[in-house]
Amino acid sequence: MAAKTNLQLVQECDNFPYYEDDSEFYERRLGNYHAFKVNGCTAVLGYIPNTVVEKFHWIENDWTIDSATRTVTLMAAPDAAPAVRNEIMSRLLADAVRRETFEVLKGWRAEMYPIYAPGGEFLMEMERCASPLFGIITYGVHMTGYVEDEKEGLKLWVARRSKTKQTFPNMLDNTAAGGMSTGEHPYGCAIREAAEEASIPANVFEERARPVGVLTYFYVRDARAGGETGLLQPEIEYIYDIRLDAKHAVNPCDSEVEDFRLWTVDQVRQSLKEGEWKPNCAVVIIDFLIRHGILTPENEPDYLEIVARMHRRLPFPTVKFDLK
Template structure:
């Protein structure tokens, strides 16, 4: 297999078409989806593949499916409380689980992901594993632990995902990462994930970690993600760097991580070329290399395209994490 370029790694993660590249193709492509809406909110909240719409057993009166306009609308009262919408969505997903309609629902997580209206107003929530069925924006955190070695320079703590993990088994991963549940803010989520996945105590994180930006992309799931292929996963990832002492050993704290290895930048870059990384984790690492002056406009021919693709403007409402 030919080595992967950095742009190919980005394209593997940000792989939903762009209107600007070919407007006619984009319009044809969009005919494969219904838009997901909530009564009383004018915004489109996600894209649902037509094939998924056809498999759901929509509960009469709770949902309106318009095959001509290609819309699916949750029909709670326009001024309904989030709990009312949650109850409607929960019944729909429970029926799909009972009928064993979708493979992706076999990865039940008992985690709830939020859905927001324009302005960041909380509309409702949905079980994590069901979120790709509706193509909503999901939020997460990713962090890269690194040390400055006197002899070998910068070295990164790289995780190997468990061989038995349902999604992307045995692929390489960031030092710690995870999805943000309803009501969670990025920093609190990052502290939790650092402790749960990499045994980094909260005190160490608070002293040594720093927020370094946010990445956005629009991912079309393949077989490695588990469940149905072609589901949409637009994501927003809050990114942190953690500079650790050479004496601090990062180690697994749960069953999701097989092991950690402390790799030089050259070793990390070689593993990227070999396609060993989970797609969105490769994006986080490339962003790290850019921010630390390792990938530059002078040595990366696709620098501008990469920068644009990892900060994609998504077509759905987003939230403001203000306290």
């Protein structure tokens, strides 16, 4: 297999088409989806594949399906409280679980992901594993632990995902990462994930970690993601670096991580070329290499497109968070 370039790795994660590249192709591709909307909110909140629309047993009065405009609308009253919308969504998903309609719902997490209207208004929430069925924006945190070694230079703590993990099994991962549930703040989520996945105590994180930016991309799921392919996953990831000393041991703390290894930059870059990384984690690592002056416009011919593709403007409403 030919070595993957950094641009190819970014394109593998940000792989929904761009209107600007080919408007006709983009419009044809968009014809494969229904827009997900909520009554009383004019914004499109996500894209649902037509095949998914056909498989759901939509509950009358709860939903309106308009095949002419390819729109699915949750029909709570325009001024309904989020809890009312949540109940409508819960009924639909519970029915799909009972019927075993979708493979992706077999990964039920009992974690809720938020959905926002323009301006950051909280509209509703839904079960995490169902979010790709509706193509909503999801939020997460990724952190990279690193050591400044006197002899070998910069070294990164790299995680190997569990062989039995439902999504992207046995692929390489950042030091710690996770999705933000309803009501979570990026910093609090990062502290929790660092402890749960990498045994990094809260006091070490608070002392050593620093917020370094936000990455956005629009991912079309493939077989490695588990469940149905072609589901959409637009994401916003808040990024943290954690500078650790050799005395700070990074160890698995749950069943999601097989092991950790402390790799040199050359080892990390070789594993990127070999396609060993989970797609969005590869993007986080490329961002790390850029911010630390390892990938530059002088040594990376695709530098400009790489940076742009890692900060994509998403077509759905978003909410703002402070990083700390």
